[in-house]
Amino acid sequence: MPRPDPRPVFRFAPSPNGLLHLGHARSALLNAEMARAAGGRFLLRIEDIDATRCRPEYEAAIYEDLAWLGLDWERPVRRQSEHMDAYRAALARLEAMDLVYPSFESRAEIRRAVAARPGWSSDPDGAPLFPFSRAAMDEAERRERQAAGEPYALRLDMARAVALVGEGLSWREAGEAGPVPADPAAWGDVVIARKETPTSYHLSVVVDDAVQGVTHVVRGADLKAATSVHRLLQRLLDLPEPLYRHHALVLDEQGCKLSKSIGSESLRDLRARGVSAAEARHMALG
Known part of the structure; x- marks a missing residue:
């Protein structure tokens, strides 16, 4: 029997219900960098359980945007709708x-x-x-x-x-x-x-993290409180507990968090007005 992969596992898990913005870029870049620094694995998961809002063109845009940022990830990508x-x-x-x-x-x-x-x-x-x-x-x-x-x-x-x-x-x-x-x-x-x-x-998030062997959950601070529910479900379902890190959010000029629902400038918009990938990475992490 093959030995389990001992490397730490990080993941970025966007929903294809709109275009990615700098807040998503921050999470993706942090996960990829932390995986690299730890000699671990970086996974991409498509959280598409909402059939009414998720669209194939948004999923395609996720791959395009992440590649533009210079990121790579393991294949195949886990799509929730298939599980x-x-x-x-x-x-x-x-x-x-x-x-x-x-x-x-x-x-x-x-x-x-x-x-x-x-x-x-x-x-x-x-x-x-x-x-x-x-x-x-x-x-x-x-x-x-x-x-x-x-x-x-x-x-x-x-x-x-x-x-x-x-x-x-x-x-x-x-x-x-x-x-x-x-x-x-x-x-x-x-x-x-x-x-x-x-x-x-x-x-779905606790099931997916367990199935994929995710050891480190790095995500925005807006999800920190929800960790209480996730830990409860992990205990009830006998699922492993990852290490969590909830990073600061990217805010707009009014001090509000970026959001698809309010039409925050997307990574595609940044490209269209001539922002380079290096500049976008700095904007996301700076």
Whole structure:
């Protein structure tokens, strides 16, 4: 039997739902440089579970932009849309532990419920916590509505999950003197799958990192709080714990983080106005 590859493994995992910008470039360049310095491997993963927003032309642009920056990565590239069975298997394990339930509340119903509760708590990203509970609907009714084909989200019963894992959940953060305490309960009953998609970002990212043997997760500081949910899922699914590093974000002139959703200048735009790859690398890392 061949011995496992002992080299550290880093990855850059963009979603092909828009064009990459300097924030993505920073993550990709940091991962590639850290892999090189450690004598490790640099992987590219395409996180394309959102079939409504992800497009082939954006995936092609990812390869073009990274190559322009001077990066290379191992082949084949893992595309999440080709591994739904792995996510279904992980979801089934959570269901077998009675940690998952379907919720049928629409976005409008959730907004109304939150509006009726002034001062309702928000998750670390600033979104209101799910304002309903598993106990609010009989399990038999949930099964009937599922069987009837109604749309639903599959949520993690956070209270049960946290109780099952117990106290002391934490993660290792590069540069931190000790373990960082995890607080997954701050996210409430997060969505981990939907009727039409057997996974979510939270579930697929921990499955993928485990399958690919990722040892170092280097990503933006905006994802640091989500690590609490990822560590919870890793413990529940008996998955290995990577070392995390959450780097500072690239900000625009107004001090806001770059984002596809607000039309931040893309790497393609930079090329079009004559910015060189070397200049773009400096802008991303400077």
